[in-house]
Amino acid sequence: MQSINSNDSSDTFSAEIFSGRGMKESQEVIMKLLLFLFSFFLLFTGCVQEASVPETVPAETSTSPPVQEEVSSGTIPDQPPVEKSAPNARYLPAFEAQTRVGGVVTQTPLAIQVLTEELQSPWGITAKPEGGLLITEKGGTLRIYSPDGTLSPPIKGFPDVDSRGQGGLLDIALSPQFETDHRIYVSFAEKTPEGSLTAVGYGILTDGASEVEDFRTIYRALPYYQGSGHFGSRIVFAEDGTLFVSTGERQADETRMMAQSLDNGYGKIIHIDREGNLLGDYFSTEQNALPGIYSYGHRNVQGMDIHPETGDLWISEMGPMGGDELNLILPGRNYGWPLVSYGLEYDGTPVNEGETQREGTEQPVYFWNPVITPSGMTFYDADKIAEWKNNLFIGGLRGSHIARIVIENRRVVAEERLLEGEGERFRDVAVGVDGALYVITDSGKLYKIAQDDGE
């Protein structure tokens, strides 16, 4: 019998095996072949694993626990990603599903209404516990939208705001004891001869809801600066009645690095109590660290909310050209700006050294390339639309849509776009006590997105 060597064709090989001749030799050959195939398999899978391992993500800088296997709830359809455009920056994500996850489509029939178009540059919206909505206007006034469909005249009583550029009267949050203390908290760009800064204060909404009285400023993100960009400015109450404040790095080359130092209020998440006392000493080992700084390394945090079930603090953050981020905020952490970014400078050059990962900085849970310019956001904590429970809704400015983000185990598992095609810049989103979503636009509209009950 002719021995089988590398020149033998597979036809010859099989012919010999099945002819029943030279059985022992054939068995040896099969063993050798299996061994060869097995080693090839090992080599191949090794390569694949190596290729899929992120470059360098030190475990201690990871924002999230290891991804669990069961990421799908079984309710999420397997749709292509909602983003179809080319990215601004072609950086690889640090882990799977950090960008462009699969799409999801709301199954509940929705009714979409424009309730008013008469708002003047609205910026912040929040629901009143007894129904209706409170809406800030950038110029320095407050409007109340009542359940009967009427919009109040502009309500005054706030300090002078610097409403140039991105400044103005900005976010609004109600005191957790609003029904008894009638306090409304706002953030604003404080106007002074020395410049402006992100400030927070509260006033009392009078009984007839015609005025805000006794306003007190309780926090200032020092120092003052002559500039009208990147105020950040969301304010959110935690379950324990303390308040988180987001700031920005003021959008100037000379101020952006201040996001990386702890001796100022720029590019930070700040933790205060309801009277403005700075809480916590999260950086006690650092020199010159101001109290109250909860996290740092932020660019412009214009969305913030607390997960209704886990209590986790989440923020949306505007990137430069590319690299908008969704971050899970942990105390004492550095979120990287402007050392690392998934975006580019507006002239197309890399940010810093073009790094996307660095030891000692947190990775975003999710990023958008190209940008959607994420603004205000809210978790859906109502029961009305069951499939939306605990989903995150983010107003997109440049993206011109509302992003619905499905989160499981601190990772994004699906994304949907609502109100695409309206041509609006969506500034902020709130959940009403009726379980509907309410959304304000830069053009002055108030949208209601509710379950269509066929009425």
Ligand SMILES: [Ca+2]
């Ligand atoms: Ca970051």
